[in-house]
Amino acid sequence: MNCPACSHSLKPLSLGGVTVDVCDGGCGGVWFDKRELDAFDEPSEFADPLLGIHRDPSAVPDGARHHCPSCTGIVMMRHFFSTRFEVEVDECPGCGGFWLDHGELEHIRAQFDSADDRQRANEAFLARNLASPLASMDRDVQDDMRRAHRLSRLFRWACPSAWIPGKQPWGNF
Ligand SMILES: [Zn+2]
Ligand SMILES: [Zn+2]
Incomplete structure (x- = not known):
């Protein structure tokens, strides 16, 4: 699976029984299959390896709409993660997966206690x-x-x- 933001190849990373796909050495984004993000979006949930992904500073997402890395031919919807309107995330209307750019998970975890x-x-x-x-x-x-x-x-x-x-x-x- 390739990164929807910078095309680097995504690497699987297992954490607490969940395997997500990270753009390690690329733009530093993370792909969560449907409902996988639920395991990491609260500050009490362990997510350290996802917060310190090695990234290439030159691989900056271009801000364009991303295609789902898992589905063929589906452009993800960009919307706010919560009604605080602070963090915009990409969600696939086909498979229900989420793409978070570098730093977005950290921001989401800081918004609410649970x-x-x-x-x-x-x-x-x-x-x-x-x-x-x-x-x-x-x-x-x-x-x-x-x-x-x-x-x-x-x-x-x-x-x-x-x-x-x-x-x-x-x-x-
Ligand atoms: Zn990337
Ligand atoms: Zn999809």
């Missing part, structure tokens, strides 16, 4: 910004429906499943 904290912050954000406008919308008004749909898609990465279109207690949108 995944629960992150979830609480996301929910507070959503309640402030989405729940009341959505709940007060007239569900028969097409424009409001379209707006609700767009908002929920925009924040899909932060949404608990109840917010995914089709799963609302008050009906689909």
Whole structure:
């Protein structure tokens, strides 16, 4: 598998029973298969080898959208990791894997004490910004429906499943 950011060949690295793929000697990024990132995104979880990956300072990611290193022909989505809007990550809509550039894992781990904290912050954000406008919308008004749909898609990465279109207690949108 090659690095989606600098094309260097990725090296497997096993850590606590999980094997991730690192761009060791390239840009220093890390590829996490679906749900593997969950094992390393909290500060209490051991991730030291992932935080000190040897990198070539000249292999700087160019900022372009990356193709998934695991799927063929799928461009990854770039979105914020949490509703703090600090770290942007790449997620593959096909396989659910995550690509983190050098330094992004460290930044993610510094944002919240635990995944629960992150979830609480996301929910507070959503309640402030989405729940009341959505709940007060007239569900028969097409424009409001379209707006609700767009908002929920925009924040899909932060949404608990109840917010995914089709799963609302008050009906689909
Ligand atoms: Zn790389
Ligand atoms: Zn993929």
